[in-house]
Amino acid sequence: MSVRRLAPDDVQPASFALSPENERFLAAQVAKYPEGRQASAVIPALWQAQKQHGGWLPRAAIEAVAVRLGMPVIRVMEVATFYTMFNLEPVGRYFVQLCGTVPCHVKGALDLKQVLLDRVGDERHVTADGLFSWLEVECLGACCNAPMVQINDDYYEDLTPDLLVKLLDDLATGRPVKPGPQNGRVSSEPEGGPTTLSDPALFDGSLVGAWRSRFEEPAVAPASPAATGETAAATGTGPGDPKAAKPDAGRPVERGVADAPAQRAANGEAPLNPAERADQGNPAKATAVEPGSPSQGRPPQSEKSYTATPAKPEEGRLVADDKGTSPVAGTAPEAAPTRRDGSDTKPVGADPDASPGVAPKE
Ligand code: FES
Structure with a gap:
């Protein structure tokens, strides 16, 4: 503080x-x-x-x-x-602010502090020639180049005790000094040179537009061993790549034979509903799909081809089991207590026995 x-x-x-x-x-x-x-x-x-x-x-x-x-x-x-940016007492011509926060501390700020103590004296002390004074401050935002000091308006980074001594000597004698990293590296790049983005192909323009190839080529070929960078990303396939969807993916499956009266009659089942009797033998009423017929393989065209969703008792709707209409094994269809074709659930007023084309009874 x-x-x-x-x-x-x-x-x-x-x-x-x-x-x-x-x-x-x-x-x-x-x-x-x-x-x-x-x-x-x-x-x-x-x-x-x-x-x-x-x-x-x-x-x-x-x-x-x-x-x-x-x-x-x-x-x-x-x-x-x-605001600590305002000094309330005299400072040296070169006012040194030494960062003592953790990143600089672990990179050797204490050694720099000892240099300042030896060379300049205590904090806030101005040297007899009026050239130097120093102060320890908190992080100056150059942690990537720790340890560092700010002298007047400039940062001097990547310091060692020897480099700081040389810097103070140069300032005292009027020799030119260069702000920034003092160990030769550029800005805050990795010490010893860059370790990433080192592929020359990234910078020669050869990869510009490489992403477009995945839309232009009908079959994606595996990335060649020589491909690197964006080229490999654009043309390569990997285990995580999704498979192409099949044309009929997600579509309902059409049954080969629907549960139509004519079909049941063709299977030897006697119709229960007199209305169905008129329909039995009428091929137009059957929805059986014959092999090779034009409709085979098409998407379903009517609701007759779908399996109805069973009603739930809790929804208050009529359920076959509740009415006891399930045929007992071995019982002839004619002996079933009630119809099993669902016609008894028709709207009120509809005549289940009405023939096609005949108006229902009032
Ligand atoms: S800790 Fe020293 S500049 Fe951030």
């Missing part, structure tokens, strides 16, 4: 005024907000004031920002003392 106090009075300047350049910057920031909401620009105003004053915010700068934005001084003080 940072101690957020203003610097002692003996280091506080007597006054502070924003430079003309920063005045113009602040005017542009204030213009982004509606009239009366200029306080929204308080953070960029403090940030520019800190930069102008050598990297830290004196009391006079906080008060000047409050006057410029028409805010109570205490409101600006609350912001300046809350």
Whole structure:
């Protein structure tokens, strides 16, 4: 936890005024907000004031920002003392922020800390030449390149104690330094070079449009041993690939012979319903499918070809077993107590004995 106090009075300047350049910057920031909401620009105003004053915010700068934005001084003080990006006491020309959070810690941040203690001194101490001061901070978001430090506005990553010593020497002597990884790797790529996406075919354009081949080729050939990358993904088959659906998949199976009166008569069964007697022997009423007939193999054309779903007693519908209409084995159909063709479940008013074409009795 940072101690957020203003610097002692003996280091506080007597006054502070924003430079003309920063005045113009602040005017542009204030213009982004509606009239009366200029306080929204308080953070960029403090940030520019800190930069102008050598990297830290004196009391006079906080008060000047409050006057410029028409805010109570205490409101600006609350912001300046809350955010650790604002330094409230003098820092060195090169202000080093050392990340001490776990990823950097396990990669050697403690060794870097010892370098800073030896070279610069305690935290917040400014060297006699005014060049360096340092502070341990929490994660700076460069964990892939741990351990690292931020010096002023730049990150220096993949550090070792020797590399940090060299970096501080270069800064002290004015030699140019290069921000970013200090061990030679590019950005946060794997140390020792890339280990993925290493197939050159991925980058020479030869795989562009390879996916289209699975639609253009009638038969998918197994991927050749030389195929790699997207080519293999587009043309190869594997054990998990789905099989092609059969043309009749999911369709109901048509029975060869339907339970029609004419068919039952052809099988030697005497009809129970007089209406069926008129139909027996009428081939037009039979739905038996003869081998080689034009209808064989077609999808079903009428409800006669489907097996009816049995009614459930709990639905209050008539069920054959409930009425005792199931024929007893060995009983002639004529001796059955009632019909077994379901005609007794016809709507009320319908005459089950009516002949075809005859109007039902009133
Ligand atoms: S832990 Fe050090 S940058 Fe994230």
